[in-house]
Amino acid sequence: MSIAIYPGSFDPITLGHLDVIRRAAACFDKVIVCVMVNAEKKSPMFTAEQRVALIRASVAEIDNVEVEAFSGLLAGYAVSKGAHVLVKGVRNATDFDQEYQMAAINRGICPGLETVLLPSSPAYQHFSSTMVREMIKYGQPMEKYVPAPVAEEIKRKERA
Numbered sequence: 001m002s003i004a005i006y007p008g009s010f011d012p013i014t015l016g017h018l019d020v021i022r023r024a025a026a027c028f029d030k031v032i033v034c035v036m037v038n039a040e041k042k043s044p045m046f047t048a049e050q051r052v053a054l055i056r057a058s059v060a061e062i063d064n065v066e067v068e069a070f071s072g073l074l075a076g077y078a079v080s081k082g083a084h085v086l087v088k089g090v091r092n093a094t095d096f097d098q099e100y101q102m103a104a105i106n107r108g109i110c111p112g113l114e115t116v117l118l119p120s121s122p123a124y125q126h127f128s129s130t131m132v133r134e135m136i137k138y139g140q141p142m143e144k145y146v147p148a149p150v151a152e153e154i155k156r157k158e159r160a
């Protein structure tokens with residue numbers, strides 16, 4: 001069984017992330033979306049548990065996708081899940097440079113752990129969680145940036 005891990009902060013998940021998940025799910029038997037908990041990233045918009053719940057709601061119709069949170073070394077997590085592949089989305093040359101380095105680090109820790117880079121679909125090339133958080137500040141409609149469950153949760157938070 002081919003298992004791939006798609007790690008990230010996903011604070012929040014965007015339509016660009018969802019596009020990568022769909023495409024990865026078409027390539028592997030199972031894709032585990034891993035919400036990486038970074039203690040250094042202060043005051044996240046959503047807790048790790050909320051992010052997991054929002055991603056689960058967003059991928060509900062994709063059969064071979066699971067979602068978990070993890071804090072620690074990604075390569076170790078991948079090994080514990082029996083995964084040999086990490087999936088990353090790349091939007092531009094900056095992403096590529098970072099991912100190229102991270103792929104080497106992860107492969108250094110765990111020989112045989114490969115990183116598969118999926119070029120972002122053109123429609124989502126400028127999407128990022130940072131951009132979404134910025135758009136929220138200016139009251140922009142969220143539906144064109146994030147999956148419906150996330151847009152609904154953002155509206156709910158705003159009303160609260």
Ligand code: PNS
Nearest residue numbers: 007008009010036072073074075102105
């Ligand atoms: O969505 P992000 O914040 O760009 O994702 C970065 C992430 C979480 C994938 C990366 O920081 C990561 O892999 N962190 C886990 C810690 C780790 O394993 N570090 C060594 C590899 S660089």
